[in-house]
Amino acid sequence: MNFELSEEQKMIQQSVERFVQENYDLPTRVKLSGDGVGFSKEYWNSMAELGWLGLPFSEDDGGFGGNQIDVIVIMEQFGRGLVLEPYLSSVVMAGGAIKRGGSDKLKQEFLSSLIEGSKQLSFGYAELQSRFDLDDVATTAKKEGDTYVINGQKSMVLNAESADAIVVSVRTDGAQVDKNGISLFLVDADSKGVEMESFPTVDGLRASEISFENVEVDSSRLIGPINEGFGILQEATNDAILALCAEAVGAMEVLYKDTVEYTQQREQFDHPLSDFQVLQHRMVDMFMEYEQSKSMLLRATLETVQDPIAAQKTIHGLKYLVGKSGIFVGENAVQLHGGMGVTEELRVGHYFKRLIVIDSILGNTDFHLHKFTNFD
Amino acid sequence: MDIDLSAEDLEFKQEVRDFFEENQMKPGEDYFSWRLEWFKKAREKGNWDVPKWPEKFGGPGWTPTQHYIWEQETAKATIPFDLPFGLGMLAPILMSYGTEEQRERFLPDIRDRKVNWCQGYSEPGAGSDLANLKTKAVLSEDGTHYVVNGSKIWTTLAHMADWIFCLTRTDDSGIKQQGITFLLFPMKQEGIEVKPIITLGGSHTVNTVHFTDVKVPVENRVGEEGKGWTYAKGLLEHERTGLAGLSRSLVALEKLKDNAQSITRGNGTLMDDSGYKSKIAELEIDLMATEYTELRSLASASAGEELGPESSILKLKGTEIQQRIQKLTVEASGVFASAWGDKPVGPHFSKGGMAGYLNSRYYTIYGGASEVQKDVIAKNVLGLTRSKTK
Numbered sequence: 001m002n003f004e005l006s007e008e009q010k011m012i013q014q015s016v017e018r019f020v021q022e023n024y025d026l027p028t029r030v031k032l033s034g035d036g037v038g039f040s041k042e043y044w045n046s047m048a049e050l051g052w053l054g055l056p057f058s059e060d061d062g063g064f065g066g067n068q069i070d071v072i073v074i075m076e077q078f079g080r081g082l083v084l085e086p087y088l089s090s091v092v093m094a095g096g097a098i099k100r101g102g103s104d105k106l107k108q109e110f111l112s113s114l115i116e117g118s119k120q121l122s123f124g125y126a127e128l129q130s131r132f133d134l135d136d137v138a139t140t141a142k143k144e145g146d147t148y149v150i151n152g153q154k155s156m157v158l159n160a161e162s163a164d165a166i167v168v169s170v171r172t173d174g175a176q177v178d179k180n181g182i183s184l185f186l187v188d189a190d191s192k193g194v195e196m197e198s199f200p201t202v203d204g205l206r207a208s209e210i211s212f213e214n215v216e217v218d219s220s221r222l223i224g225p226i227n228e229g230f231g232i233l234q235e236a237t238n239d240a241i242l243a244l245c246a247e248a249v250g251a252m253e254v255l256y257k258d259t260v261e262y263t264q265q266r267e268q269f270d271h272p273l274s275d276f277q278v279l280q281h282r283m284v285d286m287f288m289e290y291e292q293s294k295s296m297l298l299r300a301t302l303e304t305v306q307d308p309i310a311a312q313k314t315i316h317g318l319k320y321l322v323g324k325s326g327i328f329v330g331e332n333a334v335q336l337h338g339g340m341g342v343t344e345e346l347r348v349g350h351y352f353k354r355l356i357v358i359d360s361i362l363g364n365t366d367f368h369l370h371k372f373t374n375f376d
Numbered sequence: 377m378d379i380d381l382s383a384e385d386l387e388f389k390q391e392v393r394d395f396f397e398e399n400q401m402k403p404g405e406d407y408f409s410w411r412l413e414w415f416k417k418a419r420e421k422g423n424w425d426v427p428k429w430p431e432k433f434g435g436p437g438w439t440p441t442q443h444y445i446w447e448q449e450t451a452k453a454t455i456p457f458d459l460p461f462g463l464g465m466l467a468p469i470l471m472s473y474g475t476e477e478q479r480e481r482f483l484p485d486i487r488d489r490k491v492n493w494c495q496g497y498s499e500p501g502a503g504s505d506l507a508n509l510k511t512k513a514v515l516s517e518d519g520t521h522y523v524v525n526g527s528k529i530w531t532t533l534a535h536m537a538d539w540i541f542c543l544t545r546t547d548d549s550g551i552k553q554q555g556i557t558f559l560l561f562p563m564k565q566e567g568i569e570v571k572p573i574i575t576l577g578g579s580h581t582v583n584t585v586h587f588t589d590v591k592v593p594v595e596n597r598v599g600e601e602g603k604g605w606t607y608a609k610g611l612l613e614h615e616r617t618g619l620a621g622l623s624r625s626l627v628a629l630e631k632l633k634d635n636a637q638s639i640t641r642g643n644g645t646l647m648d649d650s651g652y653k654s655k656i657a658e659l660e661i662d663l664m665a666t667e668y669t670e671l672r673s674l675a676s677a678s679a680g681e682e683l684g685p686e687s688s689i690l691k692l693k694g695t696e697i698q699q700r701i702q703k704l705t706v707e708a709s710g711v712f713a714s715a716w717g718d719k720p721v722g723p724h725f726s727k728g729g730m731a732g733y734l735n736s737r738y739y740t741i742y743g744g745a746s747e748v749q750k751d752v753i754a755k756n757v758l759g760l761t762r763s764k765t766k
Contacts, residue, residue, distance in 0.1 A: 001379050001441040003675040009377070069377050260758050275762045280754040281747070287758060288689055295668035296661070302379040317661040373650070373657040 003298065005073065013073050015050060020081030026347045032084055033204035037162035039084035048117025053091055056239075057099055062112045068239055068301050072246035079250025082347075082354055084205060086120060086159035092243045094121035094167045096236035097184055101224030106186065110165065121186075122163035124154030124210055125233060132363040134169070134233055135179045139212065141170040143219075148172075148185060150193075150215040160208035161198040163189050168212070173227045184229035186221045187212075203357040204350065235308055238315050241362050242301050245322040248358045249294050251351045252326060255333040256286040258348055262337055279336060286332055289325035296321050316363075316372040323365035326355035381441065389445045395421055396453035411456035415489055426487055428464065433471050433483065440674040451623035459533065462486035462493035466541050469558070473599040473607050482560070494563070496528045496542030496585065497608070504748045506543075507552045507605060511587065513544035513559060515594070515601075522546070522559060522597070524590040530742065534570045534583040537563045543608055546601050558604035561592045575738070577731035578716075620694025622667055628701045629660060635725050636708045646708055659700050666693045692749050695739035702736040705729035 005013065023043060032040050047053055055070045057063025064070075071092060078087065095114055098107060098121075113119035130136035139152025150170055160166055165188050174181025187194065193215040198208040224232045260283055263273035273279055300318040303311035330352035334341035337348050344350075359365060381389065399417055401410045418424035422436055427446055429435030438446070467486055470479050485491040502509040511526025524544055534540070539562050547555030563570070567590040572580045599607055633656065639646040646652055670690055706713050706729050712722025713730055720727065740746045754760040 001381060001385070001444070003377055003672060005377055260760065264760070272763060274760045277751070277762075280758075280760050281750045283758055283760070284750040284753045287753065288692070291669060291689055292662070292665040292693070295672060296665040298377075298672070299664060299668045302377065306379055314664065317664055320658075321661055321665060369654060369657055369661075372661065373653050 005069075009070060009073050012052070012055070012070065013077060016052070016074050016077035017080070019046070019050070020077055020083065024081035024083060026350065029082055029084065029204065029350070033200075038159070038200065038204070038206035039086065039162075044085050044120070045117045047085060047087070048115065052087070053117060054115035056091065057095065057111055057115060061099055061107050062115050068242050068304050071239065071243050072297060072301050075243045075246035076250040079247035079252075079354075080254050082204070082251065082350060086122070086162070088240060088243055088247075089122045089158040089160075090114060090120050090163070093123035093236050093240050094163075094165075094186075096239050097123065097167045097223050097232050098186065100235060101184065101229070101232040102186070103220065103222075105220065106223070110186065119164045120159070120162055121165055121167065122157055122160045123167045123236070124157040124160070125169050125237065126155045126157075127153060128155055130155075132367045133177065134237060135182065135230060136177045137169050137171045137182050138176050139168065139170045141172050141183060141185060141217075143172075144216075146219050147216045148219060148222075150185065150187065150212040150217060153209065153211045155209055156201075157208045157210055159206060160189070160210060161196060161206060165189055166210070167223060169229060169233055179230045181227050182230045182233065183226050184223040184232060185217050186223060187215060187217050191215050191217070201357060203354040205357070237362055238304065238308065238312070241315055241319050242297070242304060244358050244361060245293070245297050245300070245318055248322045248326045248355055249290065249297055251355055251358075252286075252290040252293060252329045255329050255348060255351050255355075256283065256290050259283055259286065259333045259336045262340075266338070273336070282332055282336065286329045289328050293322050293325045313372060313375045316368040316375065319363055320365050320368040320372060323359035323368070327359055327365075330355040381445075385441050385445065388442055389449065392446060392449045393453075395424070396449065396455060400454065407456075412489060414456050419487075426463065429467065429487075430471065433467075433479075434487065440671070443674060444671060447623040448626075451626045458489075459492065461495050461532075461537075461541075462491065465495060466493055466560075469541075469598060469607050469610065472610065473558075477595070478560075478598065491538045492533070492536055494531050494534045494537035494540050496531060496540045498528065498530045500527060500529050504745050506608070507556065509543055509545055509556065511542070511544045513546050513557055513592070515546070519594065521594060522557075522592045524559065524561070524587045524592055526587055528585040528587075530573070530582045531570075531585045532582050532742075534563065534585050535572065535580070539563060540585070541598075543604050553605045555602050556604035556608070557601050558598040558607050559592050560596045560598065561590065565590065567591075576734035579731065579735060581735075620666070620670065620690040621698055622663065622670055622690075622694055625663055625694070625697050625701060626667075628698070629656075629663065632656070632701055632705055632708070635705060635723070635729075639708055639710070639723060652704075652707070655700075655704060659697065659704070662693065663697050666690065666697065669693070689753070691743060692740075692746050695746070698739050699733075699736045702729070702733035706733045 032038070051064060052074055054063040055066040055074065056068070059065045074087070091114065095111060098110055102110070110119060110121065114121055125134055127136065127138055129138065139150065139154065141148040141150045150168065152170070154168060157166065165186050168185050168187050170183055170185060172181055172183040193213040195211045195213070196208045198206060201207050223229065260274070263279055263283070266273045296318045300311060300314045303314050333348045334352050337346060340346050341348055363371070399414050401407065415425040423434055424436060426435050427438065427443065431437030463486055467483060470482060486493070497506060499509050499511060511524065511528065513522040513524045515522055522544070528542070539560060542559050542561065544557050544559055545555055546557040549555065567588045569586040571584045573582045573584060574580055575582065633647065636646040636652065636656070641649055673690065705725060709723055709726035709729050712726040715721040715726060716730070744752070
C-alpha cells in the first residue's frame with residue numbers, strides 16, 4: 001500500500017499542469033468555448049502528441065498501459081483549468097467501452113486513431129425518460145441479416161457534434177428497464193438516419209440530442225456480447241465518474257484558494273474580509289470538503305484498480321460526496337466573492353457552473369446516495 | 377500508488393488476527409489480570425504493546441500500512457482498554473523534551489500500564505484559551521522545588537490517576553504563552569483535592585483538582601522553565617490525532633446498524649426506513665473519506681513530513697462522526713429514548729444510547745473545541761491571520 005505517485009505519473013502531472021497554466025486562462029477558455037465545436041483541435045492534437053490520449057489503453061491497443069490512477073492525475077489538472085477538450089467522452093467513456101468489449105478489428109480501427117488524435121468519439125447512454133438509470137434503455141436495435149437497425153434517441157451526448165463515431169446503448173432484448181438485453185454499438189456519426197441537435201451546456205461545454213431513425217450498423221460494430229453490454233457500460237461509466245470527480249477536486253482546489261486570496265485583498269469595514277472569523281471558518285469548511293473529496297477519490301480509484309466490482313459501492317459514495325462538496329465549495333466561493341462572484345468576469349463563477357454540471361452527470365448526489373444506501 | 381497488501385503485509389495481518397484470537401479473555405478470567413497479561417504478551421510478540429512509539433524508544437517500527445492494518449483489526453477484535461494520557465500524550469513529550477533520567481524513570485511504568493496519568497491543562501479561566509492559565513508554580517529559594525497553587529478543571533479520570541502532567545505559570549510578566557512550565561507530580565499527596573463533576577449523561581469521568589502548596593522537586597520539570605507552551609502545543613497535536621477514533625467508529629457504526637435492525641417497523645425494520653438509512657449512509661461515506669484522510673496523513677508522516685494540518689481535520693471530522701453515531705442510536709430508541717430509571721425499559725441500547733449521546737457532546741469541546749481547530753487550520757493551513765484594527 002502506498003500513496004506516492006510514480007515518477008512517470010509525477011511527470012505527467014507536471015506536464016498537464018504546465019499545459020493548463022500556459023493555455024487556459026479565462027479569456028482563452030471563453031473564446032474556445034464559443035467557437036465552433038467548443039474546444040481547440042490544436043490542443044487536442046497536442047494532447048495526442050504528449051501521449052495523454054493513449055494513457056489508459058494497453059500497449060497492445062497502441063496505448064501506454066496506464067490505468068484509472070493516470071486518468072485522475074490528468075483530470076485533476078484539467079479541472080484546475082476547466083479544460084474543454086473531450087477527454088472524458090472520447091478517451092474515458094467511448095474509448096473505455098471499446099477497449100473492454102471491442103473486437104480486435106474495431107480496436108485497431110478506432111483506438112489507434114483516437115490515440116493519435118485523428119478520430120474523436122462520444123458516448124450516448126442517457127435518454128429522455130431515463131434520468132440517471134443506465135439500464136433504462138428504450139432505443140432499440142433489431143437484427144436484420146448482418147446488420148442491426150437502430151431506432152430511438154439519446155440525450156445530452158457530450159461533444160457529439162465533433163465525434164466521428166458514437167457508442168450507443170440500445171435495447172436488443174428484455175423490458176425497457178432491465179440490465180439484461182442491453183447492447184453497445186459503435187455508430188458512425190454520419191450514418192444515414194442520425195439527426196443531431198447540438199447546443200451549449202451552462203458550463204461552456206457542448207452536448208447533443210441525437211435521434212436514430214432506421215440507422216443501419218454492421219454487426220461488426222457490436223461492443224461486447226449481444227444483450228450483455230451493461231457490464232461494459234457500467235465499468236466505462238465508473239471510470240468516467242472517477243474522472244469527473246478528479247476534475248471536480250481540481251476545480252474545488254482553485255475555488256478555495258481563489259477565495260482565500262480574494263478575501264485577503266478585499267477590504268470592507270476597514271478590514272480585509274479575511275479578518276472575519278465567520279469567513280475564515282467558512283473557508284476552512286471549503287478546504288475540508290476539498291480534502292475529504294480528494295481522500296474519497298483516492299479510495300474509490302485505488303479500490304477500482306484493485307477490483308472494479310468490489311469498488312462499486314465506494315464509487316456511489318464518491319459521486320455523492322463530490323457532488324455535495326463541489327456545490328458547497330462553489331456556492332460559498334461565489335458567496336465570499338460577493339457581487340463580483342456572480343459576474344462572468346471572475347473565474348469563480350465558471351468553476352461553480354462546472355461543479356453544478358458535474359453533479360448532474362452520471363447520477364447526482366441523491367441518486368448515488370440512494371444507490372449507496374440500498375447497496376447489497 | 378496502490379492498496380494491494382504485500383505478501384509481508386498479509387502475513388502481518390494474519391499474525392495480528394491470530395494474536396487477538398489466541399489471547400482472548402477466557403470465561404471467568406479476571407479482567408485486570410488478563411489486561412496486564414495481554415500487554416505482556418503483546419510486548420513479547422514484537423513490541424506490539426506500544427504500536428505508536430518510535431522504534432528508538434522501544435516501539436515496533438511499523439510501516440504506515442502495518443499501522444493501518446493494526447487499526448482495522450483492533451476495531452474488529454476485543455482487546456483491553458488503554459488510556460491515552462501516559463502512553464500517547466506524555467510519552468511523546470518525554471521522548472522529545474525529557475531528560476534521559478526522566479525517560480528512564482517514567483517511560484517503563486507507562487509502558488507496563490502500572491501508573492495512570494492524568495492531564496492538568498484546562499482551568500476555570502483557561503478553556504479554549506488554554507494559555508491563559510493561572511495555576512502558579514513558585515521556585516523555592518534554595519532552587520530545589522516548586523510550590524504549586526491553583527486549580528484545574530475537566531481533568532479526566534483524575535480520581536483514578538497516580539500522577540499528573542501539569543501546565544503551571546512560573547512567570548506572568550510577558551505574553552501569556554511565555555512563562556508556562558511543564559511539571560510532573562504524584563496525585564496522592566497532601567495539598568491535592570479532587571472533586572467530581574457529573575456530566576449530562578450522569579457519569580463521573582471529569583473532575584476539578586485543587587492544589588494547595590503542593591511541592592514538586594525541580595527534577596520533575598520537563599524541559600526548560602517557561603517553555604512549557606511549546607511542549608504543550610506538540611502534545612495537543614498528538615492528542616488531536618488520537619481523538620479521531622476512526623477504528624472505534626467503524627465498530628460503533630456496525631453496532632448501530634445491528635441495533636436499528638432490531639427495531640421492527642411494519643413488516644421490516646428501522647433499517648428499511650428510507651430517511652433513517654440515508655442518514656446512516658451519509659455517515660458511512662463521511663467515515664470512509666475520513667479513513668483515507670487519516671491514511672494520507674499517516675503516509676506523509678512516514679515520509680518524514682511533520683504531522684500537519686490533517687491532524688486538525690481528523691479531530692474535527694472524527695469527533696463529529698462519533699457524535700452522529702450516538703445521535704442515531706438515540707433516534708433508534710424512539711419513544712424509549714427518555715427512559716432514565718435503573719430498570720431497563722424498551723430496547724436494550726436505549727439508556728446507554730442516551731447517556732452515550734449526552735456524553736458525546738464533549739467530543740467537539742475537549743482537546744481544542746471544533747471552533748479552535750478551525751482557527752488553527754485557518755492560520756496554519758490557509759495562512760489567514762487577523763490583522764490589527766486600523
